Amino acid sequence: MSARRRALRGALLAVGSVASAGGIAAAVMRVAPLPDPAMIFLVAVLITAAGSGLWPSVAAALLASAVYDYYFVAPYHTFAVAAREDSLAITAFLGAALLASQLTARARAEAEAALAKTESVIESSEDGIVVLDPGGAVVHVNEVACAILDIDRGPALGRPFSELGTTQPHYLRLRSAVASFLADPEGTPEAIEIARFLRGRDHFFMLRPTRLRTADGAAIGLVLTLQDVTYLRDQEGRREQLVATLSHELRTPLTSLRMAGDLLARADLAKHSEIRSLIDAAREDISRLEDVAQRLLELSRSRAMAIGIEREKISMRELVLRNARIFELQAREAGVVLETELADAAPITGDATKLGWALSNLIGNALRYTPRGGAIRIALAAAGDAVRLSVQDSGPGIPRDQRERIFARFAQGEEPGAAGLGLSIVRDVVQAHGGRIYLESEVGRGSRFTIELPV
Numbered sequence: 306m307s308a309r310r311r312a313l314r315g316a317l318l319a320v321g322s323v324a325s326a327g328g329i330a331a332a333v334m335r336v337a338p339l340p341d342p343a344m345i346f347l348v349a350v351l352i353t354a355a356g357s358g359l360w361p362s363v364a365a366a367l368l369a370s371a372v373y374d375y376y377f378v379a380p381y382h383t384f385a386v387a388a389r390e391d392s393l394a395i396t397a398f399l400g401a402a403l404l405a406s407q408l409t410a411r412a413r414a415e416a417e418a419a420l421a422k423t424e425s426v427i428e429s430s431e432d433g434i435v436v437l438d439p440g441g442a443v444v445h446v447n448e449v450a451c452a453i454l455d456i457d458r459g460p461a462l463g464r465p466f467s468e469l470g471t472t473q474p475h476y477l478r479l480r481s482a483v484a485s486f487l488a489d490p491e492g493t494p495e496a497i498e499i500a501r502f503l504r505g506r507d508h509f510f511m512l513r514p515t516r517l518r519t520a521d522g523a524a525i526g527l528v529l530t531l532q533d534v535t536y537l538r539d540q541e542g543r544r545e546q547l548v549a550t551l552s553h554e555l556r557t558p559l560t561s562l563r564m565a566g567d568l569l570a571r572a573d574l575a576k577h578s579e580i581r582s583l584i585d586a587a588r589e590d591i592s593r594l595e596d597v598a599q600r601l602l603e604l605s606r607s608r609a610m611a612i613g614i615e616r617e618k619i620s621m622r623e624l625v626l627r628n629a630r631i632f633e634l635q636a637r638e639a640g641v642v643l644e645t646e647l648a649d650a651a652p653i654t655g656d657a658t659k660l661g662w663a664l665s666n667l668i669g670n671a672l673r674y675t676p677r678g679g680a681i682r683i684a685l686a687a688a689g690d691a692v693r694l695s696v697q698d699s700g701p702g703i704p705r706d707q708r709e710r711i712f713a714r715f716a717q718g719e720e721p722g723a724a725g726l727g728l729s730i731v732r733d734v735v736q737a738h739g740g741r742i743y744l745e746s747e748v749g750r751g752s753r754f755t756i757e758l759p760v
Contacts, residue, residue: 315353315361322349323368327376334377346373350402354409362406370399433510433531439524441465441487453501453510453531454479466529475499478741479512483529485743486514495743496712496732499531509538552601559598562591615656621692621758622647624657625685628664632672640677643668646684650692651760655738660758663734667696667754670728674700675751690760691740697753703746711744731756 326349330342346369354362386392427434433450443461451458455473482495497512510531517526566588636643671681679699686693712732735742739759746752
């Protein structure tokens with residue numbers, strides 16, 4: 306706002322506040338005469354100071370003194386003052402009004418400075434930040450968040466986050482996650498990662514919702530931080546490149562060693578049992594090294610495999626039944642009951658193979674952690690314009706401090722020897738289909754992973 310417009314706004318507020326105070330004082334004096342209506346005019350001065358600052362409030366104090374003298378001090382409708390005590394009262398009122406306006410204006414200036422400092426911190430952040438009030442309306446949004454969500458700051462301010470009027474896919478995913486978080490503030494927030502091309506390169510952002518509370522614990526808003534995790538993805542990329550290089554470099558010498566071992570194994574060494582045992586031990590070690598090399602190769606390819614999908618019509622019911630049959634024998638041998646609860650659901654468009662990988666990972670994890678005598682339930686149901694698929698187990702559950710990073714690549718908590726990629730691959734597959742995955746878990750009672758895919 307320009308200086309001229311601010312001055313005009315302050316002048317209008319001063320005149321309007323004093324005029325309103327005069328009208329209120331006149332009405333009150335008619336109904337219940339007061340000894341002195343000066344306090345009503347003092348409130349008008351304070352309102353002007355809070356709304357427009359020092360100089361408009363000084364003008365309001367002078368104007369209030371004049372109106373007070375003209376209408377409420379004898380002789381009425383003149384600026385003359387007959388009694389000495391009235392002159393003292395007017396002078397005291399003017400002094401009190403000026404002091405109060407100065408103190409109020411100073412408090413206002415300090416509050417504005419603190420707000421400006423906070424906004425400058427928010428704007429200078431490399432992360433996207435959206436601040437919501439308790440009702441879910443947007444209070445502040447920085448430029449990074451506007452770029453990520455493809456929205457304009459002006460129209461967004463003051464509007465509910467659920468009604469920003471854009472169909473940008475990243476916004477729609479965030480809107481759904483925020484609605485779930487507002488409905489259940491104590492629940493585990495859904496892990497959402499967004500990829501956007503900004504500032505000349507690809508950037509990756511992770512949603513971190515934080516509830517704002519007063520000192521006594523009352524909720525006063527919500528901060529949505531879209532944390533820039535690009536540096537972490539860069540590290541993962543370098544690690545994947547290293548793993549791919551190691552795998553490639555290991556396979557060539559291992560092939561030669563395998564051929565040499567096979568030739569030695571076919572040699573006539575019946576009289577040299579010790580040499581034969583050494584050759585067999587070497588071949589076993591070569592086999593283990595080849596297995597390691599293959600795992601490294603699969604590890605380096607896993608992310609690209611998860612993201613690239615082919616589109617075709619898929620019956621989720623048939624997909625679930627097919628995967629359940631695959632795990633029936635394994636579940637029976639582990640002493641675990643494998644149940645399915647399948648409702649009619651519309652077909653979706655996606656990659657049956659990769660969705661099969663995702664479901665197999667979830668069922669395999671459930672079997673790994675469900676004790677003998679436990680149960681695993683696979684449920685399928687329609688959910689509006691989506692299909693909801695869940696895998697629930699009766700295992701030990703997942704502690705709260707591990708849930709937020711459970712979908713991260715190379716996350717700890719998997720059993721020894723695992724690559725830590727299973728759930729991250731599931732997340733990548735689901736997100737590549739435009740869906741979402743979330744976790745519900747209670748320690749000692751099991752976990753439920755739920756996938757929602759658009760129809």
